Structures are given as C-alpha cells and as structure tokens.
Amino acid sequence: MSSHPVHKKRVLWINHFVPYPPKGGLLIRTYGLLEKVLVDHDVTLMCLVQPRLLTPYFESVEQGLAEAKRFFESKGAQIHFFTMDNEKTKWHRLTTAGLSLASSKPYSVNWLHSRELANALNQVDYENFDYIHVDTMGLLGDFGTALPADKTVINHHNAEHIMMQRRAEKETHWAKKHYYAIEAKKIAQFDAQMMRHYRHHIVCSPEDKEALNHLQPGMNVEVVPNGVAYKEKVTRTPQQGKLLFIGGLDWYPNHDAITFLLEAICPLIRQHNIAVHIDIIGKNPAASVSNLASQYEFVTIHGYVDDIDIFYQNAQAFLCPLRDGGGTKLKVLDAMNYGLPVIGSDIAFEGISVTHMESGFVVNSTEAIFAAICDLVDGNVDAESVGQKGRQLIAQKYDAKTISQNYSCSIKEHN
CATH class of the missing domain: 3.40.50.2000 (Glycogen Phosphorylase B;)
Structure with missing residues (x-):
C-alpha cells in the first residue's frame, strides 16, 4: 500500500x-x-x-x-x-x-x-x-x-x-x-x-x-x-516622457524589437523633438544595438540591472514593439503588474486579453507607435487609468x- x-x-x-x-x-x-x-x-x-x-x-x-x-x-x-x-x-x-x-x-x-x-x-x-x-x-x-x-x-x-x-x-x-x-x-x-x-x-x-x-x-x-506574482501594492511616481523596455537583448525577438525602435521610431522622436527618455534594460546587448543607441541622447542602454523596481516606478509607460516571437510575453505582464500602460504590438499582447485604449495600447505600425508615444507625452490619454486597468487584468487572469x-x-x- x-x-x-x-x-x-x-x-x-x-x-x-x-x-x-x-x-x-x-x-x-x-x-x-x-x-x-x-x-x-x-x-x-x-x-x-x-x-x-x-x-x-x-x-x-x-x-x-x-x-x-x-x-x-x-x-x-x-x-x-x-x-x-x-x-x-x-x-x-x-x-x-x-x-x-x-x-x-x-x-x-x-x-x-x-x-x-x-x-x-x-x-x-x-x-x-x-x-x-x-x-x-x-x-x-x-x-x-x-x-x-x-x-x-x-x-x-x-x-x-x-x-x-x-x-x-x-x-x-x-x-x-x-x-x-x-x-x-x-x-x-x-x-x-x-x-x-x-x-x-x-x-x-x-x-x-x-x-x-x-x-x-x-x-x-x-x-x-x-x-506573474500579483503585487497587492505598487508605488508609482511616473515621470512625464520616461519610457521603459526590459528584456534579454540576446533573445532575437527582443534584439529585433529594439533595433526597430532605434532605427524607425527614435528618428521620428528626434525629428519632432518629443520630450522623452527611453531606458532599455537587458543582458547582453549586441554592439550594433549599443552603437545605434549612442546616436540618441534620449536613449540609455543599461544592460543587466539587479534591481529594476525604481525603473518600473518612474516610467510613464512600457514600450514593447515586438515583431517576432511567440507565447505570452512575461515582460508585458510584469509591466502591467507594476501599473505601467504598455504600448505594444499584436505579438507583444498575444495571450493577454487587453483592450486597446482601455488596458493597453495595441499598435503595430511605425506611425501608430509614434502617435501613441506622442499622445502619452502630451497628456491626450489617461495613462495611469490604462495602467490600473492592466493591473486589474493581472489580478483577475494572470x-x-x-x-x-x-x-x-x-x-x-x-x-
């Protein structure tokens, strides 16, 4: 027995x-x-x-x-x-x-x-x-x-x-x-x-x-x-125009997403003089990514960071312009868990039941991503409300x- x-x-x-x-x-x-x-x-x-x-x-x-x-x-x-x-x-x-x-x-x-x-x-x-x-x-x-x-x-x-x-x-x-x-x-x-x-x-x-x-x-x-482990309480001190990406940069979908951000979105940000600062955190960034980022005074590549809470706390939004990859993106769930509104592609939100403009910003083209960033910085959308509804989704489903x-x-x- x-x-x-x-x-x-x-x-x-x-x-x-x-x-x-x-x-x-x-x-x-x-x-x-x-x-x-x-x-x-x-x-x-x-x-x-x-x-x-x-x-x-x-x-x-x-x-x-x-x-x-x-x-x-x-x-x-x-x-x-x-x-x-x-x-x-x-x-x-x-x-x-x-x-x-x-x-x-x-x-x-x-x-x-x-x-x-x-x-x-x-x-x-x-x-x-x-x-x-x-x-x-x-x-x-x-x-x-x-x-x-x-x-x-x-x-x-x-x-x-x-x-x-x-x-x-x-x-x-x-x-x-x-x-x-x-x-x-x-x-x-x-x-x-x-x-x-x-x-x-x-x-x-x-x-x-x-x-x-x-x-x-x-x-x-x-x-x-x-x-992700739902956070009962988070502290938010968002700084206007402070944008964040977190993800291993040696993973090819993340490498591609950041390369796309630096080659397609950042030139528009510079051209239109949008007041943003983008923090990119992730281990093993390629030299090509670091070289591209060095062209923009509003982009900082941090590499691997032990304590990322302060970045989540201070960011106004999370950028996730993925064009490749599969499965449900834990980086997106993590950001939502901290109350950050996520500006991401269809691929970024796969498996996550967000509603555009309500619990996230689902945008795919260069123009749509840039427009979402501008709306956020200009205060045309209630970013904190979107972030809080994203947090509710974590509590309910994830x-x-x-x-x-x-x-x-x-x-x-x-x-």
Missing part, C-alpha cells in the same frame, strides 16, 4: 533547463507552474543544464546548480542535473546547426540531445510516477514515444513552428531565410508526429492552442496562461499563484 496521501501525485518533471532563479520568460513560466505543484505533490526534477541561463546570475555554473538544488530540496523535491552534448561551446552549437541541415529532425531537437539524460530516463520505472510533465516538445528527440502517453503532458512555451515561420518571413538574408523556413517545416513535422502519440498538452495562449490543433486535430490542449494552483489541481484530477 502506498504511503502517499490519496490526493498527492508522484510527479516526474523533465525540463530543458534548470528552472531557477525565476528570471527571464522561460524560467518564470516553469518556476511559476512548479510553485504549488511542489507543495501539493511529490516531485522529481530531471533538468538539462544550460550554462548560459545560469552564468548571468551566479559566479559560476556550479554555484547556480548548488543553489538550485538547495532551493528545490528545501521544497521536498528531488532534483538531478544532466549535461547537454551540444551546449559545451559555441562551436558545438554551430556544428549542430550545420549538421541539422542533413537531419530529419529540427535544430531545436538536435540541440537538446543529452546522452546523460537519455541514459537516465532509460533506467526510470514509470510505474513509480502518476504524472509526467515534459517542459518542451524538443526533449522528445531523445526518447520519442517511450514515455507512457496516458501519464504524459507536454508543455509548450510557444508554438515553435509559428515562431520559426515568422522568423523566416522577416529575414532578409537569403541563406538564413531558407534555413529558418526549413526549420519551421521540420518543427511542424516533428511536433505533429509526436502529437499522434502524446495527446495531452498545455499552452500559454488561445493562439498557440489553435496552432497545435491545426497541426494535429483532436488534441487535448489546455490553455495554462503565463502569470496571477501566478492562481495559475499554479489550477495546474496543481489538474495534476490531481489527471487519470
């Missing part, structure tokens, strides 16, 4: 990164989903180690792993780490990208290969688990359909094939455009193949659900939105604690 209470499930959680600390989109989503699951269930984590996700926050990868282990074990979980064969050096990544041209599997699958993880999973007795969470479809490259389908749920941080299609459509370099188009097709084929075996999936947004159902109709796809609670309950009810 099991010693576990009836409601407590034994959960195997397979992750393509170490979900600690909760900084950055991927880590925040997974950490958020785990929060209540760790309390309600017996969890075993098997995590690939991506050094690039740990080194910005710790003195060494080893320190990061030690702190992650200490944290999760303090929550009663077991955690195991596994190296990625293709993440040892930049050369390994580039070689994998090249070899993927000759592979039927997409780069995203080949990149996640880990002999260590594959060997460990071959030794797992799946009868010892009631529920298996796989945190991205690409992890299935090493073990295919070996997991018990009735117990397995695949998490999707975004619809990867749609993201790659967008990237191919936007790319101007012919070789890269061709590569991304091939990758989009391979991802779609791989995902459809795996979904014929694994029928249970969770996604961030209705848009992603529609994309998966288009690939493979008849799936059991549940929308589990991204969320509070991480509620989302994690709901996911934990779905694990309890899973048969």
Whole structure:
C-alpha cells in the first residue's frame, strides 16, 4: 500500500533547463507552474543544464546548480542535473546547426540531445510516477514515444513552428531565410508526429492552442496562461516622457524589437523633438544595438540591472514593439503588474486579453507607435487609468499563484 496521501501525485518533471532563479520568460513560466505543484505533490526534477541561463546570475555554473538544488530540496523535491552534448561551446552549437541541415529532425531537437539524460530516463520505472510533465516538445528527440502517453503532458512555451515561420518571413538574408523556413517545416513535422502519440498538452495562449490543433486535430490542449506574482501594492511616481523596455537583448525577438525602435521610431522622436527618455534594460546587448543607441541622447542602454523596481516606478509607460516571437510575453505582464500602460504590438499582447485604449495600447505600425508615444507625452490619454486597468487584468487572469494552483489541481484530477 502506498504511503502517499490519496490526493498527492508522484510527479516526474523533465525540463530543458534548470528552472531557477525565476528570471527571464522561460524560467518564470516553469518556476511559476512548479510553485504549488511542489507543495501539493511529490516531485522529481530531471533538468538539462544550460550554462548560459545560469552564468548571468551566479559566479559560476556550479554555484547556480548548488543553489538550485538547495532551493528545490528545501521544497521536498528531488532534483538531478544532466549535461547537454551540444551546449559545451559555441562551436558545438554551430556544428549542430550545420549538421541539422542533413537531419530529419529540427535544430531545436538536435540541440537538446543529452546522452546523460537519455541514459537516465532509460533506467526510470514509470510505474513509480502518476504524472509526467515534459517542459518542451524538443526533449522528445531523445526518447520519442517511450514515455507512457496516458501519464504524459507536454508543455509548450510557444508554438515553435509559428515562431520559426515568422522568423523566416522577416529575414532578409537569403541563406538564413531558407534555413529558418526549413526549420519551421521540420518543427511542424516533428511536433505533429509526436502529437499522434502524446495527446495531452498545455499552452500559454488561445493562439498557440489553435496552432497545435491545426497541426494535429483532436488534441487535448489546455490553455495554462503565463502569470506573474500579483503585487497587492505598487508605488508609482511616473515621470512625464520616461519610457521603459526590459528584456534579454540576446533573445532575437527582443534584439529585433529594439533595433526597430532605434532605427524607425527614435528618428521620428528626434525629428519632432518629443520630450522623452527611453531606458532599455537587458543582458547582453549586441554592439550594433549599443552603437545605434549612442546616436540618441534620449536613449540609455543599461544592460543587466539587479534591481529594476525604481525603473518600473518612474516610467510613464512600457514600450514593447515586438515583431517576432511567440507565447505570452512575461515582460508585458510584469509591466502591467507594476501599473505601467504598455504600448505594444499584436505579438507583444498575444495571450493577454487587453483592450486597446482601455488596458493597453495595441499598435503595430511605425506611425501608430509614434502617435501613441506622442499622445502619452502630451497628456491626450489617461495613462495611469490604462495602467490600473492592466493591473486589474493581472489580478483577475494572470496571477501566478492562481495559475499554479489550477495546474496543481489538474495534476490531481489527471487519470
């Protein structure tokens, strides 16, 4: 007879990164989903180690792993780490990208290969688990359909094939455009193949659900939105014309968005002498971004910043002119949580039920973004009212604690 209470499930959680600390989109989503699951269930984590996700926050990868282990074990979980064969050096990544041209599997699958993880999973007795969470479809490259389908749920941080299609459509370099188009097709084929075996999936947004159902109709796809820890109280001291962007600048949709801002929007701001100052915060900005920003006295590139509360507190609005990417943007939810009105594109607001001019400013063209900035600075819109309605949305639909609670309950009810 099991010693576990009836409601407590034994959960195997397979992750393509170490979900600690909760900084950055991927880590925040997974950490958020785990929060209540760790309390309600017996969890075993098997995590690939991506050094690039740990080194910005710790003195060494080893320190990061030690702190992650200490944290999760303090929550009663077991955690195991596994190296990625293709993440040892930049050369390994580039070689994998090249070899993927000759592979039927997409780069995203080949990149996640880990002999260590594959060997460990071959030794797992799946009868010892009631529920298996796989945190991205690409992890299935090493073990295919070996997991018990009735117990397995695949998490999707975004619809990867749609993201790659967008990237191919936007790319101007012919070789890269061709590569991304091939990758989009391979991802779609791989995902459809795996979904014929694994029928249970969770996604961030209705848009992603529609994309998966288009690939493979008849799936059991549940929308589990991204969320942030709702702030019961925030302090706002907005300064007129102070605009903010926060996001990792080594992530290509953010790099593209800031490049677009600097090349298309900032010249209009200068031409019309609009009184703004734009703070751009994010790790690893490219030299091209820093060079562009240096042309404008009203733009400051800060790089990575430990304490960003003061920036949220003083900003009048958050800029998010994304033209690429997928999933629900945690940077947008974070800004809304602080009461900032967000000036963003359709892509920026994917999965977030904002209403234009009420809980956010949904603008896509260069002219529309510039006009929204001008209206804000000139006081033609009630920015603080829009920001407060955005905060209400966080409380109602995107509070991480509620989302994690709901996911934990779905694990309890899973048969």
